[in-house]
Amino acid sequence: MIDKSHESYRIITEGNQDYLSNLAVDNVIFGYHGKELKVLLLKNPAISTWMLAGGYIKKTESAENAAARVAKERTGLDNLFLQQFKVFSTPGRNQTPELTPEILSDLTGVKIDENHWMFSPIVSISFYTLTEFSKVKVDTSYMGEECKWWDVQTLPDLFQDHRQIIAEALKALRLHIYHYPIGYELLPEKFTLPEIHNLYQAILGKQLDDRNFTRKLMSLGIIIKLDEVKTSNHRPPNLYTFNKATYDQALEEGIFIF
Amino acid sequence: MIDKSHESYRIITEGNQDYLSNLAVDNVIFGYHGKELKVLLLKNPAISTWMLAGGYIKKTESAENAAARVAKERTGLDNLFLQQFKVFSTPGRNQTPELTPEILSDLTGVKIDENHWMFSPIVSISFYTLTEFSKVKVDTSYMGEECKWWDVQTLPDLFQDHRQIIAEALKALRLHIYHYPIGYELLPEKFTLPEIHNLYQAILGKQLDDRNFTRKLMSLGIIIKLDEVKTSNHRPPNLYTFNKATYDQALEEGIFIF
DNA sequence: GCAATAGTGTCTGTAAGACAGTATATT
DNA sequence: AATATACTGTCTTACAGACACTATTGC
Numbered sequence A, B: 001m002i003d004k005s006h007e008s009y010r011i012i013t014e015g016n017q018d019y020l021s022n023l024a025v026d027n028v029i030f031g032y033h034g035k036e037l038k039v040l041l042l043k044n045p046a047i048s049t050w051m052l053a054g055g056y057i058k059k060t061e062s063a064e065n066a067a068a069r070v071a072k073e074r075t076g077l078d079n080l081f082l083q084q085f086k087v088f089s090t091p092g093r094n095q096t097p098e099l100t101p102e103i104l105s106d107l108t109g110v111k112i113d114e115n116h117w118m119f120s121p122i123v124s125i126s127f128y129t130l131t132e133f134s135k136v137k138v139d140t141s142y143m144g145e146e147c148k149w150w151d152v153q154t155l156p157d158l159f160q161d162h163r164q165i166i167a168e169a170l171k172a173l174r175l176h177i178y179h180y181p182i183g184y185e186l187l188p189e190k191f192t193l194p195e196i197h198n199l200y201q202a203i204l205g206k207q208l209d210d211r212n213f214t215r216k217l218m219s220l221g222i223i224i225k226l227d228e229v230k231t232s233n234h235r236p237p238n239l240y241t242f243n244k245a246t247y248d249q250a251l252e253e254g255i256f257i258f
Numbered sequence C: 001g002c003a004a005t006a007g008t009g010t011c012t013g014t015a016a017g018a019c020a021g022t023a024t025a026t027t
Numbered sequence D: 001a002a003t004a005t006a007c008t009g010t011c012t013t014a015c016a017g018a019c020a021c022t023a024t025t026g027c
Helices: A007-014 A063-075 A101-108 A162-177 A193-204 A210-220 A244-253 B007-014 B063-075 B101-108 B162-177 B193-204 B210-220 B244-253
Strands: A023-033 A036-043 A053-055 A083-088 A123-130 A146-151 A223-229 A238-242 B023-033 B036-043 B053-055 B083-088 B123-132 B146-151 B223-229 B238-242
Touching: A023 A063, A023 A162, A023 A193, A036 A063, A036 A193, A053 A063, A063 A083, A063 A123, A083 A162, A083 B083, A123 A162, A162 A193, A193 A210, A193 A238, A210 A223, B023 B063, B023 B162, B023 B193, B036 B063, B036 B193, B053 B063, B063 B083, B063 B123, B083 B162, B123 B162, B162 B193, B193 B210, B193 B238, B210 B223
Parallel strands: A023 A123, B023 B123
Antiparallel strands: A023 A036, A023 A053, A036 A146, A083 A123, A223 A238, B023 B036, B023 B053, B036 B146, B083 B123, B223 B238
């Protein structure tokens, strides 16, 4: 169902003078669950493919603010550390056979012709972020959209060039992980060694020796062993937490991991 | 002198329907000369500050193509490897007290009011590149602009947020240099060890031990010692060249230098 | 011979990488 | 006892980092 009172409906049908023309933001939201790296995608009932949580930029806000606002509006996620990673601007990237003026007119019930701003080129400023899987509140109030995590290895059919955007986001994330600590936004406050170990393996897509991995994190001082274990069916794993001071310093100064 | 036949004059006075709204590209062009890292800036006679080689994006081209075209038009430099590094979109970033509607009207001889598109927000997609200092042909045919290399340590007063853009470009370049080989676009085909050594020191802004530096480059196999020396007033330095295959592979796969 | 610049060899310490056995829990 | 998972210690090798002397030219 199209929600005709929604802001985005107003933008599409009435115009966008409060928004920057030819510009949009797209968010690649990564999460981690069951030893797999996931990406959060949206499904609008009027469109057959899944898409990133994207939107437009108000004239009074920065692209960073727009990305955060759009993420909150479309997924309910707040306080994300969004990382700008690339601009996509290939001419024709936002031309979709599925969204013709006729179909859009039918969908919205308002006459939309080929000169409508939606058919002019749109440049996407893309962001990626990491968030805890469990934090997402599935919120279908936005235009009746479905919101779902997908394994990065097995994505569904994607809208426009969103598959390429996700691929580039993953590339940026993997480059990033060599220089900066990862996990603070992705793991619960107290986590186990196997959890953080599997997280790194999921992001890098390769095996890391568990002994060397632990040694490295401990010698960097970014994790602290707690005097507490997690219940388990087998040997209970010890809990660890991040040393926020060392972690933040590592974010600032950069590190080398593997 | 304003060149009224120039394309950019037409864009400003007549409108920009061939161009994307609210968008621009800016190029931070780095060069290397006399052991110093330089940046190429332009000076329009009508504006008191120096600026980056920036311009607008045609609806039929990508941001990358626009950046290359603009660089060529404003500096004469061709075949640059432009690297997208960040988008600048802080609201108000393109408001300049110096460029009021009145002053612009005076300059162009055409009535330009406050609703003119130049006063709406403009988001800058910024690129950096490295080029050989000697390749720049100073070309003042573009709106009578002056074009000059500046030491990155001692920049003049800069237009709008261009100082910040240069600072971020340098940060991106320094991060880049740890992961990828640098120098192919910046040095002559045959170069000496002191030349490439000084280049790295200039970019990183710190001393590198000459023995360890040579050992690293040779063990990576990205430079090859030639059976040839350069004439000199003192001991003639040997000439080296890049091993393009290894160099390109390093670009592709990434390396770690220092 | 002197000044200026080019060029390299060695030692040490640290950490990455490879590797396998022990510990702790449940059933 | 068997099973499943958690945990860690040692050895080797490679390289980063520190360091100083020799080589080649012009004047």
